[in-house]
Amino acid sequence: MTLGEVVKVLDAKLLVGEDRHLAIEVKTAFSADLMSDVLAFAKSGSLILTGLTTPQVVRTASILDAIALIIVRGKTPPQDTLKLAHELDIPVLSTNYILFETSGRLYANGIVGCVEKIGGINNSKL
C-alpha cells in the first residue's frame, strides 16, 4: 500500500510530509519503543511505529532510511522533533490507535514485519 493509504487506514494526521511522500509504496514495518531494538532489527525502507516522540526517534529513522515514522497512542511530538523530521525529510504520522491496533490494521492491509521473528539473539542477521 502507499503511505497515503496508510494515513487513511490509521485515520492518521500527517504532521510532517508532503504529497510526494504519500505516493511512496510501503511493504514492511517495525514496531518498538526501544530505539536500540529498532536499530538492531528494522530494515531500510520500512515504517517505524513507536510511542516515543523524542528527536532521537527521527535520527534513528534517518540512520535506517525509514520511509516514515508513525507515532501511536495519539501523542503529539514536540516541535524540535517535528522540525528535525522536516530537516531530515522523514514523514511523521500521528494516529490515535494504540501500537497493537496500528500494527494489526497495517498487517490486515498487507504490510508485514521487517523480520518475522528473531532466531535466537546470536543468530539475528542484520
Place this chain on the structure above:
Amino acid sequence: MNTTYKKSLAVEGGNFDNAGMASIEIKKILKDLNIHDDILRKTAIAVYESELNIISYARNGRINLIVDDNEISIDVQDEGPGIEDIELAMQPGYSTATEHIRQMGFGAGMGLYNIKSCSDRFEISSTVNVGTHLKIIINRGNNL
C-alpha cells in the same frame, strides 16, 4: 577510485540534544562516496551506537572515519569511566544506563552487541577511569 577519505568528528559527553548528529554527517559523507546501501546502513548503525555510548557514558570522545577502496574503518575513542567487565558489557541486554537514557529509547543493553553485529572486524579495549577504544572495520565488499 584510488583515494582514501578521512574525517574526524568530536562528540561531547552528556549532550543528548545533539545525539545522532555526527552519525548523520558520516552517513551523508558515505552516501556521497557512493557506498553500497547495505554497507552504508551497517556503518551508520555502528557509528550511531558508538556516538550514543560516548554521549551516554563518557566526558568526551572522537569518531575517526577512514574509507579506502576495500574497507571502512571507524575508530572510536573516549575519555570517561571505561568499562570494568568488557565480556559482561558485550552481552545483549546488559546495561548500566540511567533513567534519562532509557526515556529516549536507548540503554537497552544492545549497543555494543549491535556494533559488533554490524562489524566485519571488531576490537574493544578499555581502561577504568581512563576511557574506551573501539576499532570497527566494515568491508566494502567490492572495489568500486
